[in-house]
Amino acid sequence: MIKDNQKLLNRLHVVLDGIVIxxxxxxAWYLRFKSGIFQLDPWFFSLKEYAKILVAIVPVYLLLYFLFQLYTPKRVQGRRLEAWNIIQANGIGLLLFILGLYLLKYSDISRTMIFIFFCVNVFVEITVRNLIREGLRDLRRKGYNQKHILVIGYSRAAEQYIDRIKANPEWGYIIRGILADNVPRGGEYKGVKVLGRTENLQVVLPENKLDEIAIALGLAEYHKLAHIVGMCEKSGVHTKFIPDYNNIIPTKPYTEDLQGLPVINIRRVPLSNPFNGFMKRIVDIFGALVALILFSPIMLAVAVIIKVTSPGPLIFKQVRIGLQNRPFPMYKFRSMVVQEASAEKAGWTVKNDPRVTPIGRFIRKTSIDEFPQFINVLKGDMSLVGPRPERPQFVEKFKEEIPRYMIKHQVRPGLTGWAQVNGYRGDTSISGRIEHDLYYIENWTMGFDFKILFLTFFKGFINKNAY
Known part of the structure; x- marks a missing residue:
């Protein structure tokens, strides 16, 4: 059973962490005192003297790792979250280390060496854990260390759950089958068969061959939920609930405890927190200033070419809808011939559009036409990262056709975004773009922004759908 494997793996992981520490x-001791990188004090304790402190350091750090959930299964845990937890645990360990030396009056211990230990331990710990992660994923791809799951109920949520497991064999999930009352026995979805009705759980569970039960009932069958959960909990099998209204609640719901009553907030927007908004704004201002300085030679060259090759204004201003549904003028290098406002609003630019100038075709393809939007970022109309803003007429159209479309206006629009680095630019699926925008809004972190900016350099500049 996978439970036994997980216990053994956790024990080995604790031992390995102790070795890493x-x-x-x-x-860190060798780097400080033997490498020659740092100036050597006229006195220093030997390695043997320093090693005595390890008796306290190792158990304290292992306890911190446990408190920061670094021994939870790695099947679907994100790398960034694990790395951040390692940094936090080591940061607190560093503070406790220094506090302990102060209280015990160990004033001769090198503070430089302690800081080196922090840096080395974080780096080695993250590296080792990523190697373990890749090793386990490789084993699971080959069919080892599998977790056996039974799905209860057939619904849209069940299909989405199966889709994700089939697309990620490295997670090591094997779906044994489906028990459902709304689909006849023998039916199947992507190779996963319906084995019988939900009441067959009373026969299946005593066999003790399952690691997890995933309940994915349709909305019309939620009256059965308490009975099914009761059967699962009697067997001791770990049970998950996959709601069939995941298109309504966020991916990371914010739950309040109202005197024992769980209350789920329909929308969680981390950027509504004033501190998060302030930090993002600081990064935006700094990033926009750096970008304007860095790209100024390119922008100057493009400005000259536009002026020489096409009569009309250098900068094209277009009204877009931004934060809290407020319109703002978005700046772009002009890439088309000058035209009447009514013609400009007529629709999307199409392939081989005669309105696009030769230099316009190049700057649109390479996203250079977007560079003046760094001014929008400085003004506060836009952010470096966020959902791309749309024109008013398209906002009116999409808000009627696409559920949750207007949620994107709860944050500042961006120069680039999660949808854009995943290929949703130009003439692509609007619903797919919105799904990515909502994921970004609900899961925002500063690290997520930096990841998108990094990916933009490889996936975001060249746009095959830009006409």
Whole structure:
């Protein structure tokens, strides 16, 4: 059973972490006193003297790792979250280390060496855990260390759950089958068969061959939920609930405890937190200033070419809808011939559009026409990262056709976004773009912004759908 494998893996992981801590500590001592990188004090304790402190360091750090959930299964845990937890645990460990030395009056211990230990331990810990992650995923792809799951109920949520598991074999999930009352026995979805009715759980569970039960009932069958959960909990099998209204609640719902009554907030927007908004704004201003300085030679060259090759204004201003549904003028290098406002609003630019100038075709394809929007970022109309803004007429159209479309206006629009680095630019699926925008809005972190900016350099500049 996978439970036994997980227990063994956790124990081995604790031992390995202990080895990593000792290795990092000794490496820090050598770097400080033997490498020649740092000036050597006229006196210093030997490695043997420093090693005595490890008796306290190792158990304290292992306890911190446990408190920061670094021994939870890695099947679907994100790398960024794990790395952040490692940094936090080591940061607190560093503070406790210094506090302990102060209280015990160990004033001769090198503070530089302690800081080196922090850096080395974080780096080695993250590296080792990523190697373990890749090793486990490779084993699961080959059919080892599998987790056996039974799905209860057939619904849209069940299909989406199966889709994701089939698309990610490295998670090591094997779906044994489906029990459902609304689909006849023998039916199947992507190779997963319906084995019988939900009441067959009373026969299946005593066999003790399952690691998890995934309840994915349709909305019309929620009256059965308490009975099914009761059967699962009697067997002790770990049970998950996959709601059939996931298109309504966010991916990371914010739940309040109202005197024992769980209350789910329909929309969680991390950027509504004033501190998060302030930090993002600081990054936007700094990033926009750096970008304007960095790209100024390119922008100057493009400005000259536009002026020489096409009569009309250099900058094209177009009204877009931004934060809290407020319109603002978005700046772009002009890439088309000058035209009447009514003609400009007529629709999308199409392939081989005669209105696009030769230099316009190039700057649209390479996204250089978007560079003046760094001014919009400085003004506060836009952010470096966020959902792309649309024109008013398209906002009116899409808000009637696409559920949750207007949620994107709860944050500042961006120069680039999660949808854009995933290929949703130009003439692509609006619903797919909105799904990515909503994921970004609900899961925003500063690290997520940096990831999108990094990916933009490889996936975001060249746009095959830009005409």
């Amino acid at each position: 000792v290795f990092s500590y000794i490496s």
